[in-house]
């Protein structure tokens with residue numbers, strides 16, 4: 001009678017005991033794994049010693065009158081095995097003092113664990129407001145951890161530490177007294193949220209992400225067209241999403257060509273000018289109409305005696321906003337189709353895009369071209385020279401050279417990390433992740 005209501009409790013207890021055992025087992029394997037990694041010779045000699053002690057007959061004569069446990073192993077074998085285990089555990093615990101097992105530490109806690117937090121040299125980097133300009137705020141990042149702290153290849157790039165966006169799996173001091181902050185892969189990379197950091201920018205600039213120098217921006221007046229290259233998963237669509245959001249806030253006209261039918265941009269679709277198109281056949285008329293707009297705006301600029309659409313807007317000569325054409329995958333215009341009509345269509349589209357890239361900087365028409373495989377067939381030299389190159393992770397240094405003119409993008413971690421060619425050189429940034 002009494003046992004009935006107790007039953008679920010018993011099951012609970014068993015589950016709890018099993019859970020605890022599992023945790024202990026995992027902990028044990030973790031210790032063994034770490035021991036093997038840090039002291040492979042001690043570990044291997046111990047492993048070899050135990051079976052040797054387990055073969056008593058082989059190493060020493062078994063006495064005839066054995067009792068109890070001695071039937072299984074002679075006493076001195078037990079003592080030897082216990083000795084090996086105690087020596088190993090002792091070694092681990094001494095070693096432990098130089099090692100702080102921890103997980104999921106942010107930059108501040110990682111440095112605190114390492115006892116470096118109060119050290120003036122290792123102050124936490126922070127994004128701080130540097131200067132308030134008329135229309136925008138200038139942000140900067142305070143000094144970061146010196147590079148000599150990062151002594152191992154599996155230790156992260158100091159870039160993210162500077163942003164305080166990485167998580168560390170462990171912190172330890174090695175025998176040379178170097179501090180190792182080991183990046184936690186599962187948290188890589190953490191996000192840089194846009195709205196927290198984004199101050200009002202100049203009205204004709206875009207904010208792309210966070211770099212060591214602060215917010216990474218591109219001025220569309222000076223550099224009107226962008227090329228965003230990167231493998232799947234490098235973060236192109238997230239970056240484009242963020243760009244579109246900003247363009248919409250500026251009340252610019254945004255048109256989107258996306259072979260995936262706009263699945264990444266569903267929340268923005270109602271703010272775009274026209275429907276999202278997914279085929280080259282539908283995209284061509286879009287590009288043609290932009291070309292016509294360009295042709296139509298040129299004489300007006302002449303008549304107003306201004307050289308840039310932005311200037312005409314500033315002077316109040318017009319209130320027609322800029323237009324931006326975004327092509328999420330430029331390979332839809334690849335010239336490799338067997339079908340002759342398709343080939344012609346692709347060639348015409350490529351030609352028009354190139355002409356727009358060359359001429360439309362004056363007429364307030366901008367291009368944002370994304371591609372996974374930036375071959376030189378797809379992106380001719382002339383076209384590439386007109387675009388601001390932004391590269392996410394690319395599979396090879398050859399691809400990186402095609403986009404940026406130098407290697408580097410093949411070493412990026414993906415997921416929103418990019419290199420952009422700025423006037424002062426290549427700049428690495430972590431793209432903003434829209435706040436959801």
Ligand SMILES: Nc1ncnc2c1ncn2[C@@H]1O[C@H](COP(=O)(O)OP(=O)(O)O)[C@@H](O)[C@H]1O
Nearest residue numbers: 231232233234235236237238415416431432433
């Ligand atoms: N700025 C970012 N910060 C953090 N994670 C990102 C960022 N950009 C992209 N990611 C991650 O990478 C994944 C792939 O991004 P996506 O833009 O779809 O890549 P692509 O379009 O290049 O294939 C996203 O689902 C997201 O998890």
Ligand SMILES: [Mg+2]
Nearest residue numbers: 236237238264
């Ligand atoms: Mg994409």
